Amino acid sequence: MGVDIHHRGVSFTNNSKRAKCTMREYFAYRIQDRDHSFSLILNSRRQQHVLRCDSYENLRNQKAKGTTDISNVGQRVILHSSFTGGARYMLQNYLDAMSLCKWFGYPDFFITFTCNPKWPEIKRFLKDTSLQPEDRPDILCRGLSHSHICIFMHSDNKLPTVELIDPIISAEIPDRIEDPELYSLVNEFMVHGPCGAENMNCPCMVDKKCSKNFPKQFSNHSSVDQNGFPLYRRRNDGHFVEKSGVRLDNRNVVPYNKYLLKRYQAHINIEWCNQGSSIKYLFKYINKGPDRATVAVIPTNNECENNDAVDEIAEYYDCRYLSACEASWRIFSYDVHCRYPSVVRLPFHLPNQQQIVYGEDDDIDDVLDKPSVAASKFTAWMECNAIDSEARKLTYVEFPTKFVWILNGRFWKRRKVGKAIGRIHSVSPKLGEAYFLRFLLNKVKGPTSFDDIRTVNGQTHSSFRDACYKLGLLDDDKEYIDAIKEASHFGSGFYLRFLFATLLMCNSMSKAEVVWENTWEYLADGILYRQRQRFKSAELSLGVDELKNLTLFEIQQILLRNNSTLKNFKNMPYPDVESVSSSNNRLITEELDYDVLVIKNDYDRMFLALTNEQRNIFLNIMSAIQENKGGVFFVYGYGGTGKTFLWKTISVAIRFEGNIVLNVASTGIASLLLPGGRTAHSRFIIPFELTEDSFCNINPDGELASLIRKTSLIIWDEAPMVHKHAFEALDRTFKDLLRCVNSTISNIPFGGKVIVFGGDFRQILPVVPGEGKLGGPNDGETIIDIPDDILINDSHDPIGSLIEFVYPSILENYSDINYFQERAILAPKNEVVQEINDRLLKKFPGDEVEYLSSDSICESEFLHDQFDANLYSPDVLNGLKVSGLPNPKLVLKIGVPVMLLRNIDQKNGLCNGTRLQVLSLGKRVIEAHIITGTNIGNRTFIPRMSLTPS
Template structure:
């Protein structure tokens, strides 16, 4: 607007009329550029492209940035990937090398697989520094995938850390989701009741402002439902039904099979014949019971649970619990030193479930992840004592006494001095912290073993932890500090150990006499 040619906010220059039957000046005095059809064209995929197919300029961007800018629509994944790589690749460059060919046959090229591998992957200094400083490579909001369906009363709500909760709950999408609007549309349109949820976008389109589905007037769209892991339980079985059920107007209609309303989506899938009857798993446990121990059968059942291959875990449990509890009574007799012990059926089930729960916990799972599976009651858990405490008190005291006698005779004067100070603090129940420093090979691990044997042979608890898994293997009963004390992997100023009051870990620590933390400075 500050150019001398601008008069009354219009361009005063007289641009020639290049095109016949076209106006070359718009109402604001700016030239209108058009590509002429001079008969020249190229053909691509059966389409003839001439000068008019060239991307025209954008007047707004040209005036704003004083530069020739072509505007295109990136609608391919490769284009997005190119943009992300382009901003980090640095200046253009070329790497050349001159090598000598020692082959006798000049026609045969030297094959260097290592160099060929490096040639396939090039990381510039800009991208390397970006990744070293852990900057985000891509962004996603929200960070979790939003499913196009949800369980009753469990629609997803996305909000910021400082958003007002009342404003969030009053948003339209909370009261009426796309999935709920689909059921309302089935009530309104008769033709909608002939389509499944996946087929719905072919005949209907979702209007975001109105929060409703309306008949499609033009175009075509293919519906798709995101895959769901079987570990999600009912959400997984709901997804299966959405590919089969047509025209439901409520969640009860989705669970209805031949006029019968099932209690869960899993049962509905089973009635429709979409799930197996799990008889092959029951027969596998029955067959293994002829030669395998109860411990092996319980491990087998827990493995089946974690693999998410059982359609109805509760059904398999009811059919096989007698096989899984084969040695429960025998073990309890030994544990309680009572050969006349008798257990009821419920007590046997509880103890069997407790053993299965222990196996699952060691593999980062739990019976609570399977809604239809029963869970051992608190009485049976307390009667069997804390599993962590039981593990720490399961050492053979007689063998530890012999080992301690051998280890004490091999201590040096310096090591014995440290041993006496630590054991005195343990004996007097003093809250002390000792720091032992020494180079590699000076016998620190040997001293840890001696202290552990001295405390464990008295029926007391000592926790051996280390900063890494490899270091923990050198300690008797060693664990990583992150695993034992539930330390978060990603630390910040607000990080705490997630040890809940009254939990098994809390009781374990309260009864511990000594904690040996190897390589503590590494953390």
């Protein structure tokens, strides 16, 4: 480093496999200091290729159809997980870190190591120059600029209790007489502050508080708080240091290790972290991604004289920020993340469903003819099993411990050196067969084909789900058969079909076809009667096959309304749709299926009721639609100012003209207020896990893509409730879908579609814990007097008084729907909600019915040994009460109001937040009717459903 490599005696080698160096290697060469040579790195960049991704099978089908242009086939990809610093890159590193925990338990220590620019090596290098250490980031990063390190101790050396950490971690100032060297180092590197009242300008100060929560509290013993974070011993022993004229004691000491501090003489913070509740936070912190900066594009003086209109929004860019140290680190190709042992990511796929990444300009024959396309790491594993007896002793996740993947040759060979563990990519339960394939990959050893994976006890099953069922990895479906039979005693076939569709969408049944065969006669109830009414023939009879077909068609319609289909459930029979419906685009047909006469009357009435401001907005939006030039509008208004009425007026105006308007909202409850409303996530298939480069999962050749192309207007209500990445994903997707209609729309927002956002930013709550309102002014501290008329004073039982005030005479009124529509109690914590619910429940007449959850660890996850399985016994899982998961016990009575916490069928008003009242309580199913929204009175059956948290 820093020495001219061209001198006498340098040996020549031609062992390199490449004849040319890469751009990074060239810059790494040019950045070095050399005698009589000036070092300069020129700014350069190149346009990233536009990439797309699709399955091998689909590309083969496209070729069979004669397709040659694949620029609009598959999904567009912005940044792959291999892009260093990208969101997917960080997520994969986080998952790798969690995989280490599965094999070795939790890490014991978390170390933050910061470079000391005063190290003698750095000073010695710069002594003959006028430069400061910060002027040479390439020198700093050769040592260590900044690193986060997690250390896993051997089982014999672990510190299971917090009392054992005091000899290793100290958060106290040493005695100046006994250890003057350590005292000096702690004073220089490990004391935080002064901050707070003594120094309000300290960088750590946010909203007049230290963001690092200094000073800490004195403590005579180390302990762990309720969130799993350690509280170190900080005795009030009188030791102190003085900085900027302020005395700082043990409360301001950053935890350190005495040996490391003396050895490296730099800021080295060490934390004890062997607690499960803090591990995820720790790994997410390490992999939180790059710094960001908002950059403005400023024109030169000459350009300022141009009077053309300026797009002020487009002038600002949200950029990744790389400091000089980090840029140098990356040029030298130093590791950004490093793990030992390494984690090998193991992709898998269904037969011929491996994902292929290709460029938009690539020829389909060139893509399919590549040797690496038909082969994958997953299929190569099965090929290795066929020729190596040692390989057949391992599961897929265990395979990297004994074998290594050779990328150039695309094959596995026995590992000779090093150590590695495997991590199988995770998939959603909604992916069906792929999800059950992952189950089997954690159990099956040495398969040589997909058929081997599906083989159990010598029998090859037709699906991976059946194989899982035979292995006992899935629950029995008798509960759901009994639930449908039980519901048939007090519900019609219409509600039973909806119940069956709900079980399908929630992925609750292990073998849906078995449940179907045992209950289809109940599900078909009412079908024959409707057909007799339709054809006006009381003597009409239907055969078994005809009756099954019509019943399946009704179930299919329910699934289609919720972005699902019977085709997603292997072995479930599929209806002969041609015998009962046309082959037109169902989504377009639904959006055009309105009574024109009713629409006209609604439009005439509503347009006359518009205010001047509403009418002005109406005319501007309609003008943009008629001119077909696109446009993005935002209607900002307080709650109750008429935004929803405006949406309805615009909708009937467009539908009266025979055009399509898509009404969406950010929440299920808000979508129920819009005509034909849906949540934005369900309508446009927006990913729940969003990144800065996400796309919506819309097939360019599918029905939804055709619907979007024919849509005249999109209205998105309560838009401020979702993250900006959702809008960016929709924008990228629309541009990609619509460029086949008009190739010039790549720079037009949302591909030239007219889209209207609405909402009230003042309804947005803080979303960053502890950070307060984003962008809001700090008005300081004050005392607010709450008026007596909204307080409960002088009550020995405040909760009881509150219940009596909100729900008076509940026994006389509980059967009245209006009584519960007008009342609700808001509480800040789930514990308070539970207490109020328990006390209210006792006021209702009748017997209590108790429903219990059935909790278990997902079988698709790899458990290292039986000890891990015992850690997550049903008793432990039943004791978990966390946000996002229901409590393990539900107690109800007939007549009590309940709230749905899951989107089931938005078109029929059943979504997250819908309030219902219980009508009957069965052993396997609950009957209730809706008491709020636009579907008041609609009945439904709610079974026990599977819930897999992400």
